[in-house]
Amino acid sequence: xxxxxxxxxxxxxxxxxxxxxxxxxxxxxxxxxxxxxxxxxxxxxxxxxxxxxxxxxxxxxxxxxxxxxxxxxxxxxxxxxxxxxxxxxxxxxxxxxxxxxxxxxxxxxxxxxxxxxxxxxxxxxxxxxxxxxxxxxxxxxxxxxxxxxxxxxxxxxxxxxxxxxxxxxxxxxxxxxxxxxxxxxxxxxxxxxxxxxxxxxxxxxxxxxxxxxxxxxxxxxxxxxxxxxxxxxxxxxxxxxxxxxxx
Amino acid sequence: xxxxxxxxxxxxxxxxxxxxxxxxxxxxxxxxxxxxxxxxxxxxxxxxxxxxxxxxxxxxxxxxxxxxxxxxxxxxxxxxxxxxxxxxxxxxxxxxxxxxxxxxxxxxxxxxxxxxxxxxxxxxxxxxxxxxxxxxxxxxxxxxxxxxxxxxxxxxxxxxxxxxxxxxxxxxxxxxxxxxxxxxxxxxxxxxxxxxxxxxxxxxxxxxxxxxxxx
Numbered sequence: 358x359x360x361x362x363x364x365x366x367x368x369x370x371x372x373x374x375x376x377x378x379x380x381x382x383x384x385x386x387x388x389x390x391x392x393x394x395x396x397x398x399x400x401x402x403x404x405x406x407x408x409x410x411x412x413x414x415x416x417x418x419x420x421x422x423x424x425x426x427x428x429x430x431x432x433x434x435x436x437x438x439x440x441x442x443x444x445x446x447x448x449x450x451x452x453x454x455x456x457x458x459x460x461x462x463x464x465x466x467x468x469x470x471x472x473x474x475x476x477x478x479x480x481x482x483x484x485x486x487x488x489x490x491x492x493x494x495x496x497x498x499x500x501x502x503x504x505x506x507x508x509x510x511x512x513x514x515x516x517x518x519x520x521x522x523x524x525x526x527x528x529x530x531x532x533x534x535x536x537x538x539x540x541x542x543x544x545x546x547x548x549x550x551x552x553x554x555x556x557x558x559x560x561x562x563x564x565x566x567x568x569x570x571x572x573x574x575x576x577x578x579x580x581x582x583x584x585x586x587x588x589x590x591x592x593x594x595x596x597x598x599x600x601x602x603x604x
Numbered sequence: 605x606x607x608x609x610x611x612x613x614x615x616x617x618x619x620x621x622x623x624x625x626x627x628x629x630x631x632x633x634x635x636x637x638x639x640x641x642x643x644x645x646x647x648x649x650x651x652x653x654x655x656x657x658x659x660x661x662x663x664x665x666x667x668x669x670x671x672x673x674x675x676x677x678x679x680x681x682x683x684x685x686x687x688x689x690x691x692x693x694x695x696x697x698x699x700x701x702x703x704x705x706x707x708x709x710x711x712x713x714x715x716x717x718x719x720x721x722x723x724x725x726x727x728x729x730x731x732x733x734x735x736x737x738x739x740x741x742x743x744x745x746x747x748x749x750x751x752x753x754x755x756x757x758x759x760x761x762x763x764x765x766x767x768x769x770x771x772x773x774x775x776x777x778x779x780x781x782x783x784x785x786x787x788x789x790x791x792x793x794x795x796x797x798x799x800x801x802x803x804x805x806x807x808x809x810x811x812x813x814x815x816x817x818x819x
Contacts (some may be wrong), residue, residue, distance in 0.1 A: 374788035375769040380762035382770060386786065407692075409791030412798075413763050414695040416744035417657055419649035426666045427644060433670065434637050434677045441681035442635055515678075532674050535704065563667070 359420075364388045370402035375555070377406035399430060433531050439451045449515075512598030518582045519600045526556075526570040533562040536584065541593065542569060543585045546577035546602075553581070558588050577578050612741035625690035632680045640677050647691055648673075651698045657764050667741035668705060672698040703766035755790035758783055 364372070364385070369392050375381045376389050395401060434530075438547045471591040510528070517530025526545060536542065543554040556570040625646070631639030651672060655665035676683075677695050683693055748756060754776065761767045761775060772782035 371788075372769075372784065374791045375784050377791065378762040379766075380702070380768045380772070380787065380789060382768055405795055406788065406791050408796035409697065411689075411692040412744050412794050413748075413759070414650055414654040414699065415741055417650070417653035418741065418745075418750045420652040420656055420662075420665075421667065422648045422652050422666060423662075426648070426670060427736065430644060430673050431637060431641055433674055434640055437674055437677060437678060439633075439635065440678050441633070478815065520799070532678070533670065578801065590673050 364392050364407070366392075366396060366398055366400070369393065369396070369400060373400070373402040374409070376403065377410040379440050389554055406433040406510060438511075439544070450537045466589060477600040508580065508600045509600055510582070510600035512582065512596065514582065514584075514597045519574070519602065520568075521574050524573040526572070528557075528559075528566070528568045528570060530566045531558075533566055535562050536560065539586055540584055541586070542582050542589070542597075543588060545579075545583065545592070545596075546570070546574065546575045547573055547579040549578050553592070555590055556580075558585075597598065613692055622685075622689055625688060626685035629683055629685055629690055631770070632677065633683075638707075640673065641675070643690070643694075644673055647694055650691070651694065654695055656704045658699065658766070659706055664705065668702045669698060672701050675701070701765065722723040723783050741795070744794070747794050750797070751790050751793055754778075755786045755793070758786040759790040759794075 362388070362412070369389055372381055372385060372389060376386070381389060386602075387505045389442075389553060393403065407587055454595045504520045504522050508521075510517045510519055510521045514534040515530060515532055517528060517533070520527050520529055533542070541560040542559050542562075542578040544552045547553045556572050556573060559566060559568050580600040580602055582598040583592045583593065583596055625643070627642050628646075648669060652665055653664075653790070655668040655672075656662060659665050672734060673796065676694060683690065688711045708773045718753065748759075757776065758769075758772050761772045762769060767775065769784045770780045771786055773780040774786070776783060778786075
């Protein structure tokens with residue numbers, strides 16, 4: 358049985374090691390966490406097990422990271438809002454120069470530039486075996502550089518930007534919450550009357566996400582993301598991320 | 605150096621180390637990206653080692669470590685230096701992200717909740733931290749390799765390969781209570797191997813573990 362809700366102090370202590378190692382069954386995991394959150398006893402066994410488990414990483418021989426990892430991390434962090442600090446609103450003035458080269462990122466808000474840089478650094482790390490992805494991302498980066506406007510998208514799955522470039526729009530994020538197997542994120546554009554149209558899907562949340570939307574922003578006033586098990590044309594699910602377009 | 609003096613010296617080192625991490629955490633909380641860079645410089649090599657032990661490939665391990673530090677950045681407000689050490693929290697995040705990659709456990713284990721596990725302690729434990737400060741990586745490797753094979757295998761399956769104790773039981777063909785007991789013994793021995801951990805609960809034998817709690 359794995360849906361345990363009846364763990365007493367003795368049972369919690371007996372499962373302390375497995376719990377410290379994140380090696381209990383899901384139901385037990387929830388029951389243990391709930392018990393420890395509410396129990397007035399100190400549960401030294403759990404504390405000792407957590408301390409014992411914390412030793413395991415230090416039994417390994419340290420491995421120096423590659424030089425590019427730090428740069429990549431710092432670029433990502435510069436573009437990533439913290440949970441307790443809401444991200445600044447980002448707005449880019451429309452510019453007539455659509456032909457800017459993608460590497461001229463200095464005209465972009467620093468946060469967007471940092472994400473683009475993170476993607477670029479990532480490209481270097483991925484190597485030449487991913488030529489198709491390289492071309493796709495390079496195209497996306499060009500679109501980023503030509504952005505006319507960017508709108509902050511926020512929600513329980515993380516944060517990102519909806520970027521408008523002429524009649525084209527794209528969604529960009531880094532570190533979106535991973536999906537469970539069989540799920541995908543679906544993008545929606547919603548007009549002032551509440552009419553929503555599907556604008557694309559995303560299944561791979563690994564690393565920097567740059568997804569061209571299937572439709573221009575046009576009359577959309579809201580961009581939303583839902584979690585679906587397959588692409589749908591109408592969703593009953595609550596948005597997990599939204600952005601106000603034109604705000 | 606006299607043993608007592610050496611202990612005081614180590615306790616100061618550990619306290620300094622922990623305090624340095626706590627100061628960096630405060631700066632990270634205030635939005636200082638340079639502070640995150642300093643945390644990275646202090647702990648990246650251990651983080652890469654942990655991730656590589658789980659996922660195998662270096663490139664993927666670096667992705668894990670990248671994501672882990674981004675998580676630290678995003679969720680720093682959840683870290684409380686009074687409840688646990690930064691490096692323990694960080695390594696828990698690294699390990700959980702790595703396991704998440706190699707095993708489809710996202711749907712069954714709440715990774716965010718598991719990240720908080722290293723912060724369960726009710727407060728700093730100076731005796732433990734002093735013992736940890738005295739230990740070298742070599743000591744810890746020796747302690748791990750000194751474990752009986754079945755205990756070492758159990759803890760490696762659970763921690764580095766992401767199996768639950770029931771799965772460990774199936775793999776090693778023992779009852780769940782025995783697998784759970786091996787994990788408990790292994791962690792207790794690892795902890796005791798550092799010495800100076802009088803707060804550790806008494807060791808028990810495998811047979812002393814009730815099957816009731818694991819049935």
